[in-house]
Amino acid sequence: MTDQHQQDIYPSMTISTDQHAQKIEPIKLGERLKEIRKTLGLTLEEASQKTGLARSTLSKIENEQISPTFQAMQKLTNGLQIDIPQLFAAPKQVNTTGRRDITRNEMGKVHPTSTYEHELLATQLVNKKMMPFKSTIRARDFDAYADWIRHDGEEFLLVLSGEITFFSEYYEPVNLQEGDSVYYDANMGHMLVSVSEQDATIIWVTAS
Amino acid sequence: MTDQHQQDIYPSMTISTDQHAQKIEPIKLGERLKEIRKTLGLTLEEASQKTGLARSTLSKIENEQISPTFQAMQKLTNGLQIDIPQLFAAPKQVNTTGRRDITRNEMGKVHPTSTYEHELLATQLVNKKMMPFKSTIRARDFDAYADWIRHDGEEFLLVLSGEITFFSEYYEPVNLQEGDSVYYDANMGHMLVSVSEQDATIIWVTAS
DNA sequence: AAATAAAGTTTCCTTTTGGAAACTTTTGTT
DNA sequence: AACAAAAGTTTCCAAAAGGAAACTTTATTT
Known part of the structure; x- marks a missing residue:
């Protein structure tokens, strides 16, 4: 696998699953x-x-x-x-509140790969349920990828500009234009390629 | 509270929290x-x-x-x-895979309120972790709202067009322009108003 | 403020758990 | 295949859990 957008290198890139949040219980x-x-x-x-x-x-x-x-x-x-x-688990569910993280246009944390160019958003915030990022799809061809991309969780993407083809393991490829969106299980193999003149840009949100 | 974008009327508008997914256990x-x-x-x-x-x-x-x-x-x-x-719980964790739901531009399920005009996306899919929608912000003024909007979970939004002011309970109001985004805890009171000539549009994703 | 009723605790006793050691079964070695 | 060692089960008993009823405490009514 050559392209994984969650590397878990930085806490801000980690999604809180609530399962691991479970701590040891000297429970009363x-x-x-x-x-x-x-x-x-x-x-x-x-x-x-x-x-x-x-x-x-x-x-x-x-x-x-x-x-x-x-x-x-x-x-x-x-x-x-x-x-x-x-x-x-239940007793004191620390429900966080009051957090807010603004990311100005183009001011996200850039994270380039051979096929995508990710701009991670809201990276100041750690332990969040979703990980949002803007991506420019550099890949122009199916075989820019070594293999399907596949990871835990669910993913939602919406095309901001340009046009892409959305390949996935169990479906026929489908073209998505500006404004179109897809929601899919991310452990189903998937990959994107730009088909418009300009490399397409999308907004991408992952949750586990 | 006059404006709530999750009404739980339709299953597709419901977010799967994995907590309720827990079933009864005649456990061995x-x-x-x-x-x-x-x-x-x-x-x-x-x-x-x-x-x-x-x-x-x-x-x-x-x-x-x-x-x-x-x-x-x-x-x-x-x-x-x-x-x-x-x-x-652990033994057989049914991890869904293979689901996919495409929503073409402007083809979401429309859900208008006095302050926002929501277009729900991926409504074919039920039991998902996130709920994505596009919204046009009709509100032009702070007091278009009876009260803070406040609900469980976390929210991410990105401005697609126009400009908005993001009001929130614990922060100074902040202006967001095209491409800007915010991630915040949704149980912190929040509300949006358009400040651009045209009503602003945003992409909004909620997770609980 | 007694008297009464309801809710909660403690006692007493039976049943069940948990541990040490005896016993049985399985695995590995010559 | 016989033997030894390791892994697992069962027995036996002390310790702890669970239930019925007596008892105490806390509300409610007169």
């Missing part, structure tokens, strides 16, 4: 459970009925007096309609 | 554990040393003879360097 299971039960507006008795666990058992779990068996935990999650990950 | 914990241990190339004895659980206990767990306590599960996950969600 009981506390968390109580929290959930309260949110649902249930008493121990009601929770007991829903889960099939004795009221006393629930109390002990909530007060960290016992460590529930996996069996008990399943009854809990089933009865209260929560999934296991939720039981753990 | 033992089987799964054995799988993991094998993958790591560990014997019961080695796993025992890493986790601090007796070899016999591990055996029983793997053969579903006992239901481990949460405590035991923590020792497991810590010792084997796996996270709890992984213990459950």
Whole structure:
């Protein structure tokens, strides 16, 4: 593979998948459970009925007096309609807010390859869900590529100027002109070539 | 709030957060554990040393003879360097591939509001991580809005034509011209107004 | 402010887990 | 193939979990 636009060299080029964001948990299971039960507006008795666990058992779990068996935990999650990950990760989901990153025209971080010329946008921001960039498609031919480009996540692109052919593993090639856009699974092999007189430029956004 | 561009009326307007994708698990914990241990190339004895659980206990767990306590599960996950969600969800992660959706210029699904005129893109595709759309900014004034727009996720926008002012809750307003772009947390209040002669158009991508 | 009801905790006891060691099965070596 | 070593299972028992009911605390009603 000769052309990969996420190199993970710089943090700003990395997409936050929320999965890896999972940290180690010296989890206060009981506390968390109580929290959930309260949110649902249930008493121990009601929770007991829903889960099939004795009221006393629930109390002990909530007060960290016992460590529930996996069996008990399943009854809990089933009865209260929560999934296991939720039981753990959920408590303090630091939902970021207030971040903003402006990239002026032509002021992105340039990242040229043999086939594309990428201009990465919003590179000041780290740990974001999407990675946006403007690209100029230098490739003029199918075999400018050694192989399909293929990586995790989903991708969206919109043609800003010029015209391209969008090749993909499972579809016939298709031409895209200014204003046209495609959304596709990026682990399906794909590649772009310019077919207009001028090299085409596109806006590209990736999410994992 | 008068203007919300994700209405969740149509599935195609919904963003897949991967969190809700989590399904119910009548999980074969033992089987799964054995799988993991094998993958790591560990014997019961080695796993025992890493986790601090007796070899016999591990055996029983793997053969579903006992239901481990949460405590035991923590020792497991810590010792084997796996996270709890992984213990459950992980086995068969259906990674979609092969989807593709082309939207020709001006052929998106139109969705007008008082302040914006949205043209939703890739609406054939459901359960995607991003929601892309082109918008024409009709608002000409700060108080075309009843309140800040604010919703989950992160947003990226790039000005296609015209000029806008980007207002946001925690920053001074900033002008953006053709080619300029912003990436921001969408739960920070935000709003756009056109300031160019013609109403500005932008490309907008949201992810949750 | 008693009296009553509801919610939550603790006790007591049965069932189950978890560990040490005995036992069985599998793998590798001569 | 017999033997040895390693890996895995089962047994036995101490320790901990889970449930029923007694008990305590917190709300609600009179």
